[in-house]
Amino acid sequence: MRLASRLVASMLVSLLAFSAALWPQSATTSLRGTISDPNGAVLSGVTVTIINPATGFARTVKTDDQGVYHFLQLPPATYQLVVTAKSSNRGSSCWSTRLAA
Numbered sequence: 875m876r877l878a879s880r881l882v883a884s885m886l887v888s889l890l891a892f893s894a895a896l897w898p899q900s901a902t903t904s905l906r907g908t909i910s911d912p913n914g915a916v917l918s919g920v921t922v923t924i925i926n927p928a929t930g931f932a933r934t935v936k937t938d939d940q941g942v943y944h945f946l947q948l949p950p951a952t953y954q955l956v957v958t959a960k961s962s963n964r965g966s967s968c969w970s971t972r973l974a975a
Contacts, residue, residue, distance in 0.1 A: 902947040909941045909957060916941025921958040926951045 905924065909917045922943040923934040928951065937943045
């Protein structure tokens with residue numbers, strides 16, 4: 875009886891351990907960066923948008939106090955990154971680049 879209990883417990887532990895490997899997994903990536911001016915000063919509150927032109931997928935975030943932005947769980951693709959910053963003496967500026975993820 876005791877051996878049977880141990881065997882059942884061992885099988886359950888094995889089943890739980892291997893079931894995680896069978897769980898469907900998705901392929902995603904993330905992007906993190908820092909926005910700074912030509913002098914190296916970080917820019918907070920800057921709007922950063924990532925766009926997949928092929929699908930129209932887009933996300934927009936703002937940089938934090940250290941000029942950092944994060945995009946989490948992005949499907950792998952080629953993206954366009956658009957950065958828009960407002961300046962008190964220049965108005966609004968926009969930069970764009972292409973990224974492959």
